Amino acid sequence: MTTMYVPTSAPERTIGDVLLKVDDISLSFGGVKALSNVSFDIRQGEIRAIIGPNGAGKSSMLNCINGFYHPQQGTITYKGVVRRHMRPHEAAAQGIARTFQNIALFKGMSTLDNIMTGRLLKMKQNFFMQALHWGPAQKEEIEHREFVERIIDFLEIQSIRKVPVGRLPYGLQKRVELGRALAAEPTLLLLDEPMAGMNVEEKEDMCRFILDVNEEFGTTIALIEHDMGVVMDISDRVVVLDYGRKIADGTPDEVRTDQRVIDAYLGVQH
Amino acid sequence: MIYRETGQFKISYAADQAIFPIRQDLIGILLILAVAFIGVPLLATDYFYLAILIPFLILSLAAIGLNLLTGYCGQLSLGTGAFMAVGAYAAYNLAIRVPDLNLLVIFLMAGGIAALVGVVFGLPSLRIKGFYLAVATLAAQFFIDWVFLRIKWFTNYTPSGSVSAPALDIFGYVFATPRQHYLFVLVIVVIMALIAKNLVRGRIGRAWMAVRDMDIAAEIIGIPLLRTKLLAFAVSSFYAGVAGALWAFVYLGSWEPYAFGIDRSFQILFMVIIGGLGSILGCFLGAFFISIVPILLNQVPAALGVPISTATASHLEYMIFGALIIFFLIVEPHGFARLWQIGKEKLRLWPFPH
């Protein structure tokens, strides 16, 4: 019963066509404009960073992508299909998973159960089979448990699998949340400040996990992050937002030397 | 020392996911079941059955129903009594209006009807949360009270408003004595408790707990909120309905609508709070406790030579329950079930200090 992770694709990364495209998105709450005419795209298989000062609208952008907020203007095209309004659970069914800035774990449940909830969309056995918990229901439960255990091994959180997540330190909670998002086998993974509040070692671990997920499964990743070192190191392309507007869009090198970005956010040349 | 887990290794997920993974727990529960099925029928008196065991079992069932809805799914409900009433009256009407219907089928259908009513009154839960939802369930409680009081068809136009259940006749075997009643109820409760436990440790239970803990996050990872909540209402009301039918047919024999009024709802809520929200074991502990206190209040002062009137006894009951709820909320919000867990943890070390 080995639980070694076997990569299913070659370590060579291929960045493909456009997976997600946001066009001219504007979002306001009451009188506050969170996003103004933002357009960019994300390609299949790449790691796309979204950066900018606080309040620039980065989280709001992610919320629009997974259907939690509905922009007043603009469209989102995902897998070639133009969406108007999508509810969050539809986004989840379409293969979009995310983590949150202020951890949104289910505090009353253990690590294992939290990650198992990520598998819920894939569990099909009906009510009566569940009630008896034998045969097909039990088999399904065990299959998903195996998958989740592989994620647990991958994220190196075996020792805390039965601990209620409310009791875990912040860094571990973030890891569990990543595990829950991974459990859904997403096509597009949205990470909202996954390394906030972590020390250097924890950040290195998290970087490694993100890169592994991207390389081994080809999962496309959109990443909000403040740590410039991380952004420059791991992302393929970067979008910069400021006051709800896009002010730069390109490779890390292009963005880092862009004067507008330096003025608005970076300060000194990084 | 006695309660040691060392040496118990699980080599399959199935073993790890078992209801009682620790061998001592499994032995414990088998012992309890043995006592319940064999020991008690040999030793108990009629009074014991009628005054303690049967009400305890039936109310535990209702408590399981409420715990599934409120403890596991986080939807506060003050209308359990009403759903019990639906089950009771549905069973009654089926029994007297549909000839030759098997009693077990009647109970199942009564539960089903209660489930449907539960779903209807659970529909607001999509828009309403927390205390507001509690008020919606109060609407259910008072409305259903009124229905069974005023719409005479349900009580078969009896002049007094109270009705009597027919005898418990299943496949020709009549359950008449208290011991037979007890065994009948015991089997039903054990089976339904097992089903409840299976539900909560599988995908449905996890969906419920996710909705309870953070419904926004649950929706975002793909859990369909309305369906999950309505399922909780349906299952919870099913259990309450069956409990109500049992309460009416087995325990009371004849009853009027007041048996399932708001007081009953509060009583079940207290059982669930004191026993522990989110714990099947807690339902039994809470039900046992709340069943026992009135009896103690009746017997103990008289035994000590200090007689108190029944009115005073019922006031003292209120005071004790109120004080206990506050006490538990301060000391251990997860009720007896958590105290039990803590006790087991301590038992792991005993007699060593650490």
Place this chain on the structure above:
Amino acid sequence: MLSVFAQIYDQPGFFLEVVLGGLMAGVLYSLVALGFVLIFKASGVFNFAQGAMVLFAALSLVRLMEVMPFWAAFLASCVIMVALAFAIERLVLRPLVNQEGIVLFMATLGIAFFLDGFGQTLWGSEVYTLELGVPKDPLFILESVFEGGVLINQLDIFAAVVAGGLVVVLALFFQKTKVGLALRAVADDHQAAQSIGVPLNYIWLIVWSVAGIVALVAGMVWGAKLGVQFSLALVALKALPVLILGGFTSVPGAIIGGLIIGVGEKIAEVYFGSQIGGGIENWFAYVLALVFLLFRPQGLFGEKIIERV
């Protein structure tokens, strides 16, 4: 359905009577709801025990009046309610200070049950009549406009005046005094208020005392109308639909909500209830509140809750 409108048209005097009667009942609901609002506004706690407090206060008053004049009994009852507030703050609120709302709600459930039992153990559980010195015979007004006049209960007028006076006093208290300002700060955010030096325990003591005295006034008026008895506590459950209509944090909302529920109930009972067996009053308010909740979850005056992730 149409026959109802015909009825109203035929006997407008009677309709006015029903409406006025409903308004008066509504005033009584508002009085109880006021206590809820006060506590919720200032401590975020949904005080399920408000009804039990009304009963307890009324019992104290009526039993004390057996041995002392009204004013002395009233004052003594005020003292008792303050002592009760003290006990609640010390024994229940302080230990539970950082818990979530649902835990505090269940704690007030416990308080309600405890008070029910305690009050009746202490003061007895019979039905007591409360004599306030207000004449019981009804008045006929507007005899010139409507044939036979419109029937109004003098006690109800008294209740309305008392309620009105109480609302004015409370509004002034919240808006104009330093304590009122501190209360509003606490209602917004406990920890922030503490960090600017608002003494939380002291504030809660004041709020629960005021709510206790409001409960006393409500109990006094209800008790004079219905007699002081156990069902008074259940009447308080009726205040919940009032709060839903009016919002949990609004004093004017509690008043208007109470009036709407009172009138709505009476009209439903008189004109529709007779057709389907009567007794609609028991559930009409709740169903009305429920329907309301579906369209406007925050009530008429409450604040809209925006959820953020």
